[in-house]
Amino acid sequence: MSTGVELRNIVKRYGTFTAIDSVSLSIRDNEFFALLGPSGCGKTTLLRTLAGFEMPQEGTVLVGGQDVTHTRPRNRPLNLMFQSYALFPHMSVERNVAYGLEMEKLPRDEIRSRVAEVLASAQLTQFANRKPDQLSGGQRQRVALARALVKRPRVLLLDEPLSALDKKLREEMQLELKRMQSEVGITFLIVTHDQEEALVMADRIAVLRDGRLEQVGAPQELYEHPSSRFVANFIGVMNFLDGTATREGVEVPGIGLLKGESTLSGPASIAVRPERVTLTTEAPTDGRNAVPGTVEDIAYHGIDLVAHVRAAGTSIAARIPAARVGEKVPQPGQPVFCVWEPEYSRVLPLN
Template structure:
């Protein structure tokens, strides 16, 4: 797949503060790419460097192999949509959408054709005469998208585009964004701090921490094969046990030896996701790892229960996902003893 944008050794400093620290990453033709990470990790600054709103201290921005590092934002075939949407309140939906084409002085016939096409694509045709204050949050977001897409950019940048929406609408718009990106075949680059949002929408994700990229890969790669404890902790939920790897096992104080795919030796973090752990009232057979603990909390969430278990000598409670449709459910009682079991192939061994 062809790289549309390549960032090479991007460094951004504000005085003695390093906002982005030697980041290199590429965005491919027709993919949905997510820059993910906690607040202050540098993801929005990186997006603004791609857009041309911020100049890097060092490094290169290449578009289709050409150096665009010093090219002004208005001359780049890139468009950016902000969280605020920035719609003109005195203009109708149609007027907002056609504004960019009018500024580009395109022929009226072409403007009408392109506006009609994009309003239909974004399901806004019936709202063309309304003003922004007559629209819902999701509708305003689609207007902002239509206004950005009508310029036919090579790349569309989206900075926390769904942050102002409620949970149900945000989930619906995630699918809508993915549909539009797929139908139009454009490269979308979205900044988000919401890991579920990135997992749903993105073909690839770059997880950032303190101005650096911790790992780049598909949602499945980051979830199933995290490169570090930070990645495992940020993407989804997991349980950690600190121990020492030796002879293919991890020794954990008070728990004994845990089996996993152990290659290294020395201090490691043993990670196992809540959904891979099974609960039993008696010690089970046919599992690589079995430990006994005490039930501290049970939280019902519709699709099942999160069971919080205290294990001997462990500072943190272990979370176990107990699905509602589990065929042979264990009896879980607050304060009662319970066995936790999982197989070594489902654990991940992370360096410390």
């Protein structure tokens, strides 16, 4: 695939503070790509640098193979959709969407055709004559998206576009964004701190930490094979048991050897996802990892239960699927073994 966007060794400083520290990324044409990380990690600064609203001290920005590092924002083949949507309250949906094309002085027939096409794609045709205050939050979000897409940018940049929506609507719009990106066939680059949002929508995800790139990969790769404790802890829920790495796994004080593929030595954690942990009343004899403990609490989440087990001075979470909720589940105070296959262990450095 050709490269839609390339960032080469981008450095952005504000005085003595380094917001972006030598970040390089290649984003393919027609890819849904997510920049993910906690507040202050540099993801929005990186997006604004790509858009041209921030100028890097070092590095190069390329779009479609063209160097746009010093090109003004309006002359880049990009469009940035802001969190606030920034719709004109006195204009209809149709006029809001058409505004950018009118400013470019395109022929009226072309404007009418392109606006009708994007309104249909965004399922907004029936709302064309309404004003923004007559729309729901999700409809306003789609109007802002349609206004950005109607200009047919090579890349659409989205800065936390769903953060103002409630959970149910946000989940609906995640699927809507994915559908529209697939239909229009352009590169989407979204900034989010919501791990679930990134996992649902993105083809690939870049995880940022303190201005540096931690890991880039497909959602399943990051979830199942995190390269660091930070990525493992940030994406989803992870159990960590600290000890000393060996070739067989990690020796954990008070527990012994917990098996897992390891290339490390010295201080390390063995990490396992709660959904990989099952609870038994007897220790297994088949080579699986087993940690004895006592159930502290059972948390009901609707779709599943999460049992929190106190073991060797730490807490291990085990997820019990909804299909098993009707069965007899361990109760607080009950001794159990936390059991999982060694193949689900990840051995990671402590830092």
